[in-house]
Amino acid sequence: MTRENRTPPESTIDLVTRGSGPADTASPLHEAARFVRTEESLWRQVADVTLVRTVNQPDVVELRGTGALLWVALVEPVTVAELAADLAEAIGAPLDIVSRDVQVALADLVHRGVVTQLGEIR
Amino acid sequence: MLVPAIVGHGLPGSLPAPIERPVEQPVWDHLIDFVRNQRITGLLVAAIREGAVPVTVQQAEEAELALRSSMVTALALEATLVRTGALLDEAAIDYRVLKGTGVAHLDYPDPSLRSFGDIDLLIRSTQYDDAIATLVAAGHYRRYPEPRPGFDRRFGKGSCLVGPGGHEIDLHRTLAMGPYGLRVDLEDLWRRASRFDLAGRAFAALAAEERFLHACFHAVLGDNPPRLASMRDVAQMHLARPLDVDLTLGLCSSWRAEAVVSRAVCLSERLLEVKGAGPLSRWAAGFSPDRVDEKFLAVYSGASASFAAKSFEALRAIPGFRDKAAFLFSLVMPTRGYLEESRQSPIRRLWRGFGQVRRGRGSP
Numbered sequence: 001m002t003r004e005n006r007t008p009p010e011s012t013i014d015l016v017t018r019g020s021g022p023a024d025t026a027s028p029l030h031e032a033a034r035f036v037r038t039e040e041s042l043w044r045q046v047a048d049v050t051l052v053r054t055v056n057q058p059d060v061v062e063l064r065g066t067g068a069l070l071w072v073a074l075v076e077p078v079t080v081a082e083l084a085a086d087l088a089e090a091i092g093a094p095l096d097i098v099s100r101d102v103q104v105a106l107a108d109l110v111h112r113g114v115v116t117q118l119g120e121i122r
Numbered sequence: 123m124l125v126p127a128i129v130g131h132g133l134p135g136s137l138p139a140p141i142e143r144p145v146e147q148p149v150w151d152h153l154i155d156f157v158r159n160q161r162i163t164g165l166l167v168a169a170i171r172e173g174a175v176p177v178t179v180q181q182a183e184e185a186e187l188a189l190r191s192s193m194v195t196a197l198a199l200e201a202t203l204v205r206t207g208a209l210l211d212e213a214a215i216d217y218r219v220l221k222g223t224g225v226a227h228l229d230y231p232d233p234s235l236r237s238f239g240d241i242d243l244l245i246r247s248t249q250y251d252d253a254i255a256t257l258v259a260a261g262h263y264r265r266y267p268e269p270r271p272g273f274d275r276r277f278g279k280g281s282c283l284v285g286p287g288g289h290e291i292d293l294h295r296t297l298a299m300g301p302y303g304l305r306v307d308l309e310d311l312w313r314r315a316s317r318f319d320l321a322g323r324a325f326a327a328l329a330a331e332e333r334f335l336h337a338c339f340h341a342v343l344g345d346n347p348p349r350l351a352s353m354r355d356v357a358q359m360h361l362a363r364p365l366d367v368d369l370t371l372g373l374c375s376s377w378r379a380e381a382v383v384s385r386a387v388c389l390s391e392r393l394l395e396v397k398g399a400g401p402l403s404r405w406a407a408g409f410s411p412d413r414v415d416e417k418f419l420a421v422y423s424g425a426s427a428s429f430a431a432k433s434f435e436a437l438r439a440i441p442g443f444r445d446k447a448a449f450l451f452s453l454v455m456p457t458r459g460y461l462e463e464s465r466q467s468p469i470r471r472l473w474r475g476f477g478q479v480r481r482g483r484g485s486p
Contacts, residue, residue: 039321039322040204040321040322041321042197042200042201042204042321044193044196044233044234045234046186046189046193047167047171047189049186049190051190051193051197053197053201054201055201055204055321056205058198058201060194060197062190
């Protein structure tokens, strides 16, 4: 049975992945970097859950609640700050907490190949 | 009573389930298995969420879990399609996406409403052998051998290949096996296309009217009995969005497939308990097949339905002596591999088909 990895219950982003473990999030994402859904991503909306994978990686990411909102927001390139601000307003949670959780979730989604960081940060 | 409310959910004129309380769990267990098998889990979940089918919390969760499972499969198949498409593009082989994937993205408001279990591609006859060779070179294998080399390219409906990941890819040459498939003017299928995007790539499917006709073929000439998802496709394509009726009936007439299309429209409206009021529904309700069509339809879904019976009628439908002779020779003198797979002598199969057709004609 493939291992299931879930964001901690205190996280404001609900994200479940199966297979390989989550990304190492020791290095924060650059604040000027923009992120967007990978062109090679395939996804489906099933009730309140969004299922996402890439063409070449069989692991499916399940995004629920705020995780699903994150996926909607990533249809166009956005920065971490923009994402966090939108989500914090949508769910009525403190911006600093949401920013932290968005960083973690986004790093994991980039690690799994379903989200791409655009451009080179100097 | 519950099933029409599920499979017809969202169509104009569809009604909610005529029950006020959730069904008992044993009934539900049977229903969820049935829904999975019929590939209508997306419609069930939509019907539940929109209040058309009362369920318990546990039943709703089970339905969503079933749908999530079928959508994980759908995503895996779409990944296979993207990779397969890349192989065929590199080999300069034209293709059209048929059935499941294309229909889900082009004909349903939400692709999660349509489950599917394999990939179907239409390939030109002139490129058919090359398409097979391309996929075999990439690690695929034929699930079933053809009777003789070249049979599938000249006479067959298509071939099933299995990819390295275990997924099935059906390469179609025409829209049905047997006489109706042989009547289709294959060039009609390549003149136009509808496009959809997957993983940043553009894919071509049949154009809307051709796609509807294929749905009718699949519903009436495919699985016996037909899957409810196939019936829903027919209704979805002509009730949820207007078709060019003149073009549709023109192609239908050109392919001499009026009996197939009228049966598909009438059957889908009856099974889904929806009543179409447009010209296509009125035409279908008023159409009567002639004896030849009744005979042909019987080998697909009547008492005489079988591969052998379809082959027998296909022989009658093939124009020209040379092609008839080649078709017959392939079936009477197949390769050793084909014989081992079918486990029956070809002459015996053809004779059985002849007998089934004769018995079918005598049936009420």
